[in-house]
Amino acid sequence: MVSVDVIVLRFDPEARAVLVGVAPRAQEPFAGELALPGVLLGRGERLRDATTRAVTGKLGLTEESVTATGQLATFDEPSRDPRGPTLSIALWATVTRATGDLAVWTRLDAVPPLAFDHDRIVADSRPLLADKLWRDVPFTAGLLGPEFTTAQALDVTESLTGDRPYPANLGRTMDRVPGLGRTSEHAAALPKGGRPPLVWKWSSEVVRA
Amino acid sequence: MVSVDVIVLRFDPEARAVLVGVAPRAQEPFAGELALPGVLLGRGERLRDATTRAVTGKLGLTEESVTATGQLATFDEPSRDPRGPTLSIALWATVTRATGDLAVWTRLDAVPPLAFDHDRIVADSRPLLADKLWRDVPFTAGLLGPEFTTAQALDVTESLTGDRPYPANLGRTMDRVPGLGRTSEHAAALPKGGRPPLVWKWSSEVVRA
DNA sequence: CCAATAGTGTCTATCAGACATTATAAG
DNA sequence: CTTATAATGTCTGATAGACACTATTGG
Numbered sequence: 001m002v003s004v005d006v007i008v009l010r011f012d013p014e015a016r017a018v019l020v021g022v023a024p025r026a027q028e029p030f031a032g033e034l035a036l037p038g039v040l041l042g043r044g045e046r047l048r049d050a051t052t053r054a055v056t057g058k059l060g061l062t063e064e065s066v067t068a069t070g071q072l073a074t075f076d077e078p079s080r081d082p083r084g085p086t087l088s089i090a091l092w093a094t095v096t097r098a099t100g101d102l103a104v105w106t107r108l109d110a111v112p113p114l115a116f117d118h119d120r121i122v123a124d125s126r127p128l129l130a131d132k133l134w135r136d137v138p139f140t141a142g143l144l145g146p147e148f149t150t151a152q153a154l155d156v157t158e159s160l161t162g163d164r165p166y167p168a169n170l171g172r173t174m175d176r177v178p179g180l181g182r183t184s185e186h187a188a189a190l191p192k193g194g195r196p197p198l199v200w201k202w203s204s205e206v207v208r209a
Numbered sequence: 210m211v212s213v214d215v216i217v218l219r220f221d222p223e224a225r226a227v228l229v230g231v232a233p234r235a236q237e238p239f240a241g242e243l244a245l246p247g248v249l250l251g252r253g254e255r256l257r258d259a260t261t262r263a264v265t266g267k268l269g270l271t272e273e274s275v276t277a278t279g280q281l282a283t284f285d286e287p288s289r290d291p292r293g294p295t296l297s298i299a300l301w302a303t304v305t306r307a308t309g310d311l312a313v314w315t316r317l318d319a320v321p322p323l324a325f326d327h328d329r330i331v332a333d334s335r336p337l338l339a340d341k342l343w344r345d346v347p348f349t350a351g352l353l354g355p356e357f358t359t360a361q362a363l364d365v366t367e368s369l370t371g372d373r374p375y376p377a378n379l380g381r382t383m384d385r386v387p388g389l390g391r392t393s394e395h396a397a398a399l400p401k402g403g404r405p406p407l408v409w410k411w412s413s414e415v416v417r418a
Numbered sequence: 419c420c421a422a423t424a425g426t427g428t429c430t431a432t433c434a435g436a437c438a439t440t441a442t443a444a445g
Numbered sequence: 446c447t448t449a450t451a452a453t454g455t456c457t458g459a460t461a462g463a464c465a466c467t468a469t470t471g472g
Contacts, residue, residue, distance in 0.1 A: 002211060002296060044287045044294035071282060074298055078253045085253030087211060089283055150451070166436065168453060173434090186442090186451095193444030194450025359424070375463065377426060382461095395424095395469090402471035403423025 001086040004050040005038035005118065007072065007125055008059060008093050010105065011143055011156055018143070018159035020111055020122070021059050021095070021103035029082050030115035034104060036122070038088070047071070051091050060102035061095055068142030069093045070132075072125045080117040090121050092129060094142030108159050130160040134173050137206060141179075146207045149187045149197035179206035210295040213259040214247035214327065216281065216334055217268060217302050219314065220352055220365055227352070227368035229320055229331070230268050230304070230312035238291045239324035243313060245331070247297070256280070260300050269311035270304055277351030278302045279341075281334045289326040299330050301338060303351030317368050339369040343382050346415060350388075355416045358396045358406035388415035 008021035022034045037058035041050050051069045055061050070092055078085040106112060108129075111122050132139040133156065144156060150167060153174060158164040165173075174180055179202050186196040217230035231243045246267030250259050260278045264270050279301055287294040315321060317338075320331050341348040342365065353365060359376060362383060367373040374382075383389055388411050395405040 041296070046287065047283065047285045073280060074256065074283060076256045078255065087250070165434095167451070168437090168455095169433095169435065171452080189443060190450065191444090192449060193442090194448085195442040195452075197451060374461095376424070377428095377464090378460095378462065380425080398470060399423065400471090401422060402469090403421085404425075404469040406424060 001084070002041040003038050003081075003086050003088050004041050004047060004054060004091060005036045005088050005116075005121060006051050006054045006069075006091050006093050007122065007129070008037060008055055008061075008095055008103070009108070009129070009143055010095050010097065011145075011152065011159075012105070013152060013155075015107070016152075016155040018108045018156055019105040020108050021055075021061075021105055022111070022114060023058050023103055025115055033115040034112055035115040036118045037103075041089070047089065047091060051093050055093055055095065058102075060100045061098045062100065065095045065098035067094045067096060067145075068138040070136070070139060072121075072128050075117060075121060075124075077117060088117070088121070090125055092125070092132075092139070094139065096145065109162070126160075130162075133157060133160050134177055137177065137179060140177070141202050141207050147183075147199055147201045149199055151197045153200065174200060179203045210293070211250040212247050212290075212295050212297050213250050213256060213263060213300060214245045214297050214325075214330060215260050215263045215278075215300050215302050216331065216338070217246060217264055217270075217304055217312070218317070218338070218352055219304050219306065220354075220361065220368075221314070222361060222364075224316070225361075225364040227317045227365055228314040229317050230264075230270075230314055231320070231323060232267050232312055234324055242324040243321060244324040245327045246312075250298070256298065256300060260302050264302055264304065267311075269309045270307045271309065274304045274307035276303045276305060276354075277347040279345070279348060281330075281337055284326060284330060284333075286326060297326070297330070299334060301334070301341075301348070303348065305354065318371070335369075339371075342366060342369050343386050346386065346388060349386070350411050350416050356392075356408055356410045358408055360406045362409065383409060388412045 010019050012019050022036060024032050025035050037054040039050055039054045048069055052063055052066050055066055056063055072090040072092055075088040075090060113119060134140055153170060154164055157170060180200060183199045183201050185199040187199055189196050219228050221228050231245060234240050234242055234244050246263040248259055248263045257278055261272055261275050264275055265272055281299040281301055284297040284299060289297060322328060343349055362379060363373055366379060389409060392408045392410050394408040396408055398405050
């Protein structure tokens with residue numbers, strides 16, 4: 001018995017934070033409690049397919065809203081599922097907002113208690129996710145989307161690593177990310193005033209338009 | 210069906226290189242061909258236990274010769290096993306020389322063609338292993354043993370990363386590894402002359418004496 | 419002494435961290 | 446002009462890379 005449990009991440013520009021998608025469980029065990037979206041891996045099924053199946057089935061998102069996926073680690077505690085010993089392969093998925101969204105979105109830095117050993121999965125995975133930012137291009141592009149502002153990049157970095165870098169330093173980091181470049185465009189003016197932030201874009205090889 | 214395939218590593222001071230333990234397969238498919246030691250994961254079995262089972266069963270080493278283990282990645286290509294779709298969880302194990310050794314030891318930088326998708330597992334895992342050296346303490350200590358010389362540290366680094374660092378620079382790296390320290394001891398004199406190398410040791414919290 | 423090996427001091431380039439200063443917007 | 450936000454120039458300290466020089470052994 002192998003289950004696939006997914007840490008679904010989305011950047012919310014309004015909340016200025018990275019959110020994790022969880023959902024109340026429909027069945028026992030832990031019925032009604034919040035849990036990471038997970039499915040049992042089918043025979044011969046690819047991990048990538050099981051990941052989108054979990055995201056669409058348990059969170060109600062569409063297949064197109066999944067922008068990137070990847071592996072995290074495997075959890076093998078035999079007592080992690082009260083129904084019997086199961087292996088859990090933890091994966092990440094980055095998604096965009098979609099219609100039919102049934103998920104409960106919680107800030108990555110304040111995930112509520114979850115069913116099974118999902119608290120542990122989230123806790124163990126956080127440093128792995130923080131490490132991917134600006135290093136793993138599909139992850140970073142999936143999370144931030146095809147274009148974004150410096151201010152949003154700061155928010156995402158703060159959500160994942162726990163502290164906010166200086167803008168000048170983050171700019172240097174981003175200049176070294178392959179496929180990412182500054183544009184001369186400025187984003188729309190802010191509601192409360194202030195200088196409009198610069199827009200960054202991925203080259204066409206990295207993200208499909 | 211979940212199989213556990215292990216990259217078994219041992220440092221050979223005579224060969225001055227890191228070696229990988231493989232063994233000819235006893236059964237079809239791929240009978241007679243070299244392969245990584247692997248076993249099917251039992252129901253409720255821990256990955257760590259399956260790893261030692263593979264190392265002792267397929268390579269003939271003893272349980273005590275396994276000094277450390279850990280995860281690498283999961284391979285899910287459905288056609289990787291001609292008997293049908295299986296998942297392979299790749300793990301690493303560091304071992305010491307043991308009596309009853311049935312393994313074929315090949316240099317990590319010259320692994321011969323292997324059965325299944327094991328060539329791919331080795332290729333994909335190499336950068337992961339190189340990354341662990343001097344960063345993952347159990348891995349490094351398991352590979353080098355409780356004490357070792359600067360010259361051996363250079364050999365291991367060259368085997369894993371592909372190039373040989375300058376001794377002064379590697380010394381600085383090692384000074385920053387928690388639990389590792391220089392001693393004032395010198396190793397035995399070398400056969401061909403030359404200054405005897407310094408000995409490094411792990412503190413007692415890191416390795417059991 | 420010479421050949422072989424190892425250890426150490428130090429110069430340089432690069433990078434991460436930190437701020438002060440300047441720029442652009444709304445009210 | 447004030448408040449709010451963003452961008453940039455630049456100083457400092459840490460680290461990685463490179464290499465010359467010194468040290469210790471066997472023959």
